[in-house]
Structures are given as C-alpha cells and as structure tokens.
Amino acid sequence: MTELLDDGTLVFLPGRLNSQPVIMGGLTADEMWTTLVLSIAAGLVVGIPAALLTQIWALIIAGAMLGAVLGLGIASRVLRxxxxxxxxxxxxxxxxxxxxxxxxxxxxxxxxxxxxxxxxHRSEVK
Known part of the structure; x- marks a missing residue:
C-alpha cells in the first residue's frame, strides 16, 4: 500500500498534530504554568506569615519553592x-x-x- 494518493496527498490524517505536547507529568505548558503560579502564590501565603512570626526571612522563598514543588507534583498526578x-x-x-x-x-x-x-419531539408533515 502506498502512503500517497494519486493527487499527492497523504492517505492518513495525523490525529494529534495541532495539540499541545505534554511536557511534565501529564501537564501541557499552559496547565504547568498555571499550576506553578497558583502553587507559588499558595506557598507565599504560608511563607510570609511564617517569616514574620519567626524572623527568618528565607522562609518566604522556601515557602514559595515548597509550594511550587508540591503543587506541580500533586497537580500532575491529579490532572493526569x-x-x-x-x-x-x-x-x-x-x-x-x-x-x-x-x-x-x-x-x-x-x-x-x-x-x-x-x-x-417530531411532528408528522401531511
């Protein structure tokens, strides 16, 4: 069987040609960036009060990083x-x-x- 028709076109049609590729743990790029931003924001919400209470200012960045890692790990499993x-x-x-x-x-x-x-509901036409 030949892959080309008489007019030069292909016999098959690729199914996933225009879809976004999966780049990390079942997430596409848009889903990954959205998850990352929301996870960092959640980490900051936890990290800022912790830094204010303990006077350890590195907790702000640690909270954001921990939120990003946990968020991407959990979201990739759940969304997949x-x-x-x-x-x-x-x-x-x-x-x-x-x-x-x-x-x-x-x-x-x-x-x-x-x-x-x-x-x-269909009606009969007379």
Missing part, C-alpha cells in the same frame, strides 16, 4: 487521572463551566448548562 481518555480541551471546558455556574457575572461563555433529559 482526570484527563485520561478525555478530549484535549476537557480541562478548559470544565473551568469555563465552573465559572458560568459559580460566578455568572465574570463569564461571557455561552455554554449549555441545562440538566435533565433531552427529548426530540
């Missing part, structure tokens, strides 16, 4: 399990759906949020 067998855009649609449901003023997404059974 959540994304398994789902489309590439599943995580983003779930975040969009959470915004629409919990903070409707912030979201301009037009998602279908109706729950319940769908029916299709």
């Amino acid at each position: 399990r959540m994304k398994r067998g789902r489309p590439d855009t599943w995580v983003y649609r779930q975040m969009q759906l959470a915004l629409v449901r919990h903070v409707p003023a912030w979201s301009n997404a037009r998602l279908i949020t109706r729950t319940g059974a769908w029916t299709c």
Whole structure:
C-alpha cells in the first residue's frame, strides 16, 4: 500500500498534530504554568506569615519553592487521572463551566448548562 494518493496527498490524517505536547507529568505548558503560579502564590501565603512570626526571612522563598514543588507534583498526578481518555480541551471546558455556574457575572461563555433529559419531539408533515 502506498502512503500517497494519486493527487499527492497523504492517505492518513495525523490525529494529534495541532495539540499541545505534554511536557511534565501529564501537564501541557499552559496547565504547568498555571499550576506553578497558583502553587507559588499558595506557598507565599504560608511563607510570609511564617517569616514574620519567626524572623527568618528565607522562609518566604522556601515557602514559595515548597509550594511550587508540591503543587506541580500533586497537580500532575491529579490532572493526569482526570484527563485520561478525555478530549484535549476537557480541562478548559470544565473551568469555563465552573465559572458560568459559580460566578455568572465574570463569564461571557455561552455554554449549555441545562440538566435533565433531552427529548426530540417530531411532528408528522401531511
């Protein structure tokens, strides 16, 4: 079997050609950077009060670094399990759906949020 058709095009169509590559522990670049920023912020929230209480100012940086390491480690495991067998855009649609449901003023997404059974009523044309 030849890989080219008569007009010079390929017989197969690559499936994951335009999707983002997985770069770390099942996370794409966007997911990794988002997780990293949120984890560093959480580490700073813990590190700054600890530094103020103990007068050890290196705890600010240590908290941020520890938050980043723990956040990336935990998020890579959790998101890999959540994304398994789902489309590439599943995580983003779930975040969009959470915004629409919990903070409707912030979201301009037009998602279908109706729950319940769908029916299709057909009428006979005479």
